[in-house]
Amino acid sequence: MLTPHILGPEFSSFLRAVRLYCEELGINYTYGLEVNRKHITLGSEELKQYHPFKKVPVLIYNNTAIFETTTICRFLDIISAPNNLTPKDPLTIALVDEWAGALSLYVDNILIRQYVLEFAFPKGPNKSIREEIIKEITPKVIETLIFLDKHLADKPFFCGISYSMADAILTPILDYVIQTPKATELFNNTTNLIPYLTRMKERPSGKTVLKK
Numbered sequence: 001m002l003t004p005h006i007l008g009p010e011f012s013s014f015l016r017a018v019r020l021y022c023e024e025l026g027i028n029y030t031y032g033l034e035v036n037r038k039h040i041t042l043g044s045e046e047l048k049q050y051h052p053f054k055k056v057p058v059l060i061y062n063n064t065a066i067f068e069t070t071t072i073c074r075f076l077d078i079i080s081a082p083n084n085l086t087p088k089d090p091l092t093i094a095l096v097d098e099w100a101g102a103l104s105l106y107v108d109n110i111l112i113r114q115y116v117l118e119f120a121f122p123k124g125p126n127k128s129i130r131e132e133i134i135k136e137i138t139p140k141v142i143e144t145l146i147f148l149d150k151h152l153a154d155k156p157f158f159c160g161i162s163y164s165m166a167d168a169i170l171t172p173i174l175d176y177v178i179q180t181p182k183a184t185e186l187f188n189n190t191t192n193l194i195p196y197l198t199r200m201k202e203r204p205s206g207k208t209v210l211k212k
């Protein structure tokens with residue numbers, strides 16, 4: 001197999017999702033913002049030649065750019081067949097794909113775009129955190145975490161008994177939320193999410209990609 005390159009910065013939650021997936025599949029890969037010894041700046045016009053909407057990650061495989069995390073993960077599954085993470089029966093594939101899509105669209109939007117990024121890249125005066133924005137979005141964050149917690153219940157993985165791309169997408173998101181200053185308050189009404197995140201971080205993939 002050729003060595004895929006994951007284009008994107010180390011801190012990107014979606015880049016981490018693709019890295020986790022590669023680790024779980026046992027695929028050797030490289031990652032970073034360099035392609036063919038050229039640095040690609042985030043948000044630049046140059047990125048457009050790899051991703052039409054200037055997002056990361058992009059998987060470069062055999063000189064071809066593949067974009068969107070869920071598509072990248074499925075592609076990695078296809079080139080790893082038969083030892084891959086795609087479930088065997090169609091309904092379980094649909095279950096994983098619908099959740100992978102929903103987590104990367106709706107859950108990412110609330111937890112990362114609207115909440116975590118306000119701490120990571122504050123947009124208030126003198127780059128201060130806009131407390132009113134945090135206050136406004138907090139109930140939605142708590143509601144989302146409770147929802148995820150209920151969905152997880154006593155399942156070992158987000159979609160049941162096996163690791164799937166839903167876990168690869170969700171883990172870096174939760175790992176960022178739990179590092180925010182008011183995490184205790186956020187996770188207060190959950191029982192399954194923190195043990196789940198701990199388990200995911202204890203896996204060899206989690207230890208490599210998420211550290212600590």
Ligand SMILES: N[C@@H](CCC(=O)N[C@@H](CS)C(=O)NCC(=O)O)C(=O)O
Binds near residue numbers: 012013014070
């Ligand atoms: N739908 C995309 C979302 C990717 C995404 O939002 N990536 C973020 C980094 S985690 C990004 O590119 N942000 C830069 C920007 O929006 O300009 C996917 O699933 O890969």
